[in-house]
Amino acid sequence: MDIQDHHVARGIEYLHEVANPPVIYRDLKASNILLDGNFNAKLSDFGLAKLGPSGDKSHVSTRVMGTCGYCAPEYAMTGKLTKTSDIYSFGVVLLELITGRRAIDTTKPTREQILVHWAAPFFRDKRKFVNMADPLLEKKFPLKGLYQALAISSMCLQEEASSRPLISLSDPNYDPPDDIKDPLPITVPNIDIETRQKETEGGEEQLQQKEESS
Structure with missing residues (x-):
């Protein structure tokens, strides 16, 4: 990862492991x-942030909000929000930096519009990583660096939330399961892009109106 990824x-x-109670950002996107002036990355817009689960709770149930293309599959399908939802979004952002593509790009052919869908076949064959x-x-880049960055992105994009790493990717206590120590195929829910964008925009408008009236 480059220095911007590190700062993100x-x-x-900090939100996940230092803040008490933990905060789920919920809208991590490019x-x-x-x-800033020194090219240090800063997170902005905490309008959709949510306090994380406390006690013996494993998730927070909430209306699905965020930006299409960055939402974790289990959150998009069930509304169950966890810290691993942010990890998935981080994997998408990292994949955007690696590929130079957008998470959603409707100007591209149908099969290439969703970045994670486009990337999935490449993750099956290391020879195609380049x-x-x-x-x-x-x-003009070191192949080892490319492989490492793609490995991190792949781990973050695992369909099973429990298979994703903590945000402290260098944490020596994290030992990924044997089946994901190398990048694997990844999947995302089949979401209609236009419908989801309208739902998200409508939800954000309602949220803004609610905040203005309070």
Whole structure:
């Protein structure tokens, strides 16, 4: 990961592991990451942030909000929000940086519009990893670095929430299961892009109206 990714990870780590009670950011995406004068990444827009589960609770049940293309599959389908939901979103942002593609891009052919769908076949074959790199890099990058970045992204994008790592990816206590120590195929729910975008926009408008009236 580059220095911006590191700062984003530290920000999420603070929300998840230092804040008490923990905070689930819920809307981690490229446009919510700002850069200061020294190109240090800063998280912005905490309008959708949610306090995490406490006590013996494993999740927070809430209306599905956020941005299509970044939502974890289990959250998108059930409304059960956990810290691993942010981990999934982090994996999407990292994949955007690696590939130079957007999480959702309706200008591309149908099969390539959802970044995670497009990437899934490449994750099945390490020999194709180089084809995932942003073409603007003109293949001028260390292969080992590319493999490591894709491995992290793949672990974050695991369909099973329990298989995703903590945001402290360098945590020596984290030992990924044998079947994900190498990047694996990843899946996301089949979501109609236009419908989901309308639902998200409508939800954000209602949330804003509620906040203005309170």
